[in-house]
Amino acid sequence: MSTTENAIACAEAHSAHNYHPLPVVVATADGAWMTDVEGRRYLDMLAGYSALNFGHGNRRLIDAARAQLERVTLTSRAFHHDRFADFCTGLAELCGMETVLPMNTGAEAVETAVKTARKWGYRVKGVPDGMAKIIVAADNFHGRTTTIVSFSTDPEARADFGPYTPGFEIVPYGDLTAMREAMTENTVAVLIEPIQGEAGVLVPPPGYLPGIRELTRERNVLFIADEIQSGLGRTGRTFACEHEGVVPDMYLLGKALGGGVVPVSAVVSSAAVLGVYRPGEHGSTFGGNPLACAVALEVIDMLRTGEYQQRAAELGDHLHHELGLLVGGGPVRAVRGRGLWAGVDIDPDRGTGREISEKLMERRVLVKDTHGSTIRIAPPLVIAKEDLDWGLEQLREVLRG
Known part of the structure; x- marks a missing residue:
């Protein structure tokens, strides 16, 4: 053998x-x-x-990781560390936003976005408790946690994992009319991939993303762009949304953010949206750890040049x-x-x-x-x-x- x-x-x-x-x-x-x-x-x-x-x-990323390995790799968020502020500031600037909530995997970023949108809906929009709805697209891929597969349309990802988490409305990808019809007063967010990767690298029709942006502003709904695969340079722009001149309310980032060295993900949004959290309401032992921040900071610097x-x-x-x-x-x-x-x-x-x-x-x-x-x-x-x-x-x- x-x-x-x-x-x-x-x-x-x-x-x-x-x-x-x-x-x-x-x-x-x-x-x-x-x-x-x-x-x-x-x-x-x-x-x-x-x-x-x-x-x-990549030598820059390996050197950044090696240097940090010699200093400190983990503190948990029970304490501050000296790479955290620079990471959050740098990533917020790269995204043109204000606030960063770091996690580890892409699925954690999506779960965080779901929790954030619901909390924002209850605390800011005034949706009745337990009634928040999030609109997603058919053939999506946002991860494989129990909640995420609850709004998957892929039988391979979904079958035999019920009971499923409620609170999601699924509409055809690229169909603005269906999305508009699905919106109610209890809709708190639209969660969408600007390009659907797992579905076969599906690019939506021209005007779809700007249409979502207009619709969500009109109805006081958060526009959440899952750029975990499409973001950070893959499509020829920093974010795939840029191809249509769209800025969402929230970016979900991961994968390339860790440079293939460590898992790093992040939810990036405004202070008004991520400001709904109070200490103890969400977190992660490894989220935003010093090693992850050091590598991600190097990724951010590399992307700044274009x-x-x-x-x-x-x-x-x-x-x-x-x-x-x-x-x-x-x-x-x-x-x-x-x-x-x-x-x-x-x-x-x-x-x-x-x-x-x-x-x-x-x-x-x-x-x-x-x-x-x-x-x-x-x-x-x-x-x-x-x-x-x-x-x-x-x-x-x-x-x-």
Whole structure:
């Protein structure tokens, strides 16, 4: 049995089967490349679902983490630490907002947003206790906690996890009329992904996000943008909402905020919204810890220059041009996305998304499938153009076969 086969067999025997990873065992990684336990190199075209926007082993981020490891890694929020204020100030400025509530994972940020919206609804808007409603979109993906799967429409994420948390109204993604009709006096928030990643990198129709912004202002409802995957440079802007000139009431951030080094997430909003909290009403032992803040501060500094956003925009234009050439009478039915983020619908006659991913893995390119015959492409923003082109050529070869 090879080293790879042994590692996979041990993992299968002793870990819960809540994932179905491709049969590759990564040992080291650098930039956009990963090397397995057998010494084979693979081009990473997934980037940890955007957690690795700045590449594997980014020297600035590793140095920031290493320096902080030598000082202090955790205090809990029972005490102040010397990186916290700078992190909150820097992230608020990057978002053009006032207040930050740090957590750890993306799902925690979404849960925090749900709690915040409800509390704001009761304390500020005057919604009767226990009656708050939040509007979400069908085919959403916001995480996998019990509350979050309660408003999922994906049977795989939702089945057998009831009873479900009430208080959510689900409307079709991209349908402003349905959203308007779903709003009542008890609606406290609209929670939306500016681009739906898990659904296949679905970009909403032009005017949808501005329409939500107008509607929520009109009805005194919070507009919450889940930018956990789409934010922090992935689409060619700092936030995907910027493509339509929209500023929500609240950003939900995660993944790339920790630079692929540590889990960091945050809810960023106005002082009026996050000011509804009082000590003891919400928190996290690890949320906003010194190590997380040190790494996230470096991420914020890297994004301030705009170079990563520009790189994602320029390489993204190239990516979508090349993928677009595969559409129409060929093996690719549709391509969607923005920046260095694409959903590619493969003709089912050519194979499932999983099968295409496995064939690409054999050619040393790593992507991830979703929903049947769709694959997602989201390389690190630091990928070299020649490496991106090489990866695309491997896709073309797989589709020719």
